[in-house]
Amino acid sequence: MVLILSDDTRVPVLRWVRPPQQARSQQTLDRILDAAEALVSEKGFDDTPVAEIARRAGSSVGAFYARFPDKDALLGALNERFLAQAIATADAALDPARWQHASIDEITAAVVRFLVEIHREQRGLLRAFSTRMRVDPEFQARRDRLARHVAAGLSALLLAHRAEIQHADPQRAVEFALTMVFGSLEHTILFSEMRSGAFVWSDDDLSAELARAFLAYLV
Incomplete structure (x- = not known):
């Protein structure tokens, strides 16, 4: 994923970081x-059968089960890989x-826009x-680790x-504002069916308003 943020050379181009190709094994x-990630992104986890992956x-299917006992183990592996890539990206x-x-x-503005795109x-x-995190403490721990890492870098x-x-407390302000952004993105993008139909924003509008709210809280 490549996001061109600005023609202004003061603002860098932000990219999602993926590791280099691994050894043949x-x-x-x-x-x-890769296949599971693409299909889950397209169809959702519950609607993605092992045979299609x-x-x-x-x-x-035999090769799949030689590596994962079930789909839950696959989701854990995807979560671990996502965490590593997200930390490298941050x-x-x-x-x-x-x-x-x-x-x-x-x-x-650039960081909020990048988070919206991701x-x-x-x-x-x-x-x-996010759904699994509510019942699996390992998913919650990885989410917390990533949030702390992003907050430290942005701070x-x-x-x-x-x-x-x-x-009065700039460090705390950045952490709170980032929590607000993540919560808003979960509500408006990840679980958009839960929001009121009266409030619908394009990604451009969402990015602009979240950046404005973030900045207003700081300054």
């Missing part, structure tokens, strides 16, 4: 995970060296993770503009 597993991967996207000439407004493009997968960027932040 890993290729079948990677194909199964195997077909999409160019593999067999490290690359929030590298302070890439934002040296960006304003606090530009940082906020939630939209990986809606099915994130929805499955480091924004606190470089501490003089512009009016909140």
